[in-house]
Amino acid sequence: xxxxxIASVLCGMDKTSYADIxxxxxxxxxxxxxxxxxxxxxxxxxxxxxxxxxxxSSDELLHYLPSSGLAVAHGDKLASYMKSELxxxxxxxxxxYVYGCESITAESLQGIRELDESFAHSVAExxxxxxxxxxxxxxxxxxxxxxxxxxxxxxxxxxxxxxxxGMLTVLPEYRRMGIGIGMEMYLxxxxxxxxxxxxxxxxxxxxxxxxxxxxxxxCRGELQSWWLWKE
Numbered sequence: 001x002x003x004x005x006i007a008s009v010l011c012g013m014d015k016t017s018y019a020d021i022x023x024x025x026x027x028x029x030x031x032x033x034x035x036x037x038x039x040x041x042x043x044x045x046x047x048x049x050x051x052x053x054x055x056x057s058s059d060e061l062l063h064y065l066p067s068s069g070l071a072v073a074h075g076d077k078l079a080s081y082m083k084s085e086l087x088x089x090x091x092x093x094x095x096x097y098v099y100g101c102e103s104i105t106a107e108s109l110q111g112i113r114e115l116d117e118s119f120a121h122s123v124a125e126x127x128x129x130x131x132x133x134x135x136x137x138x139x140x141x142x143x144x145x146x147x148x149x150x151x152x153x154x155x156x157x158x159x160x161x162x163x164x165x166g167m168l169t170v171l172p173e174y175r176r177m178g179i180g181i182g183m184e185m186y187l188x189x190x191x192x193x194x195x196x197x198x199x200x201x202x203x204x205x206x207x208x209x210x211x212x213x214x215x216x217x218x219c220r221g222e223l224q225s226w227w228l229w230k231e
Contacts, residue, residue, distance in 0.1 A: 003028055006035050013055055017074060017221030019098040021051045023163055023197040034064035040078075042066070047161040053223075054078045068230040079226035088228035092203050095210070096225050097218040099188050099198035109182035115145045115156060123156055127169050136161070143167070144190075146183055148174070157183040165191065165200040168209075184216060201225060 001009075007025035010018040021043055024030050030045040040054040040061035050066045053074035065071075065082060073079040082088040115123065117138055124131035137143045143158035157168040165187045170180050191198035202209045204224065213220070 016098050016219050017223040019197050019199045045162055049162055070229045073226045073228055075223045082228055088230045090226050090228045093224035093226050094201040094203050096221040097200050097202055097213040099218050104188050109146050112144050112146050112186050115143045127167055155179045155183050157187055
């Protein structure tokens, strides 16, 4: 089976819980290392992240799981196995939220533009992430900022290397002004214009982001996704 055929099978199983894998399969961004409708899938994204899911009765999938690196396990049972048997670590599970419509009609913020390297340090500090990663997102043209009339950065958001929407941060003095929802609407529109799925991972304890996704009408997958890593 080719990537699109496998994507079709996953759509028939659970198009929301597997939306991240389906999106990568449909656009050929990586390769399938193992697939069986009786066992599961191991997909290595071109950025190096492994997507793994178990959806059958066979344990054959377990022989193809990565031994190290960064992986996204779909479902609690598989994540538990990778932690206890393979030594992977994780923080807390995430919900996968997906925008299910083909277009978005609501207006996003005006004046949003792509950020350049001059913003890398300040964004890394505000987001709490390594500056090297932020620079790589900027270099790929996937980080955007909203500015006030005086040209001051109010908020930023973009697409992670895997394709998920994220990094949404509204600077303290601009919060509770509807800027966050405007930024995400911009990302949704951008993803759809690119022919991609608009989706994001939200930690289950992040009630503010959960509220935002539900307000925007994104659908939540039934399976939790666990981001795991091992040196």
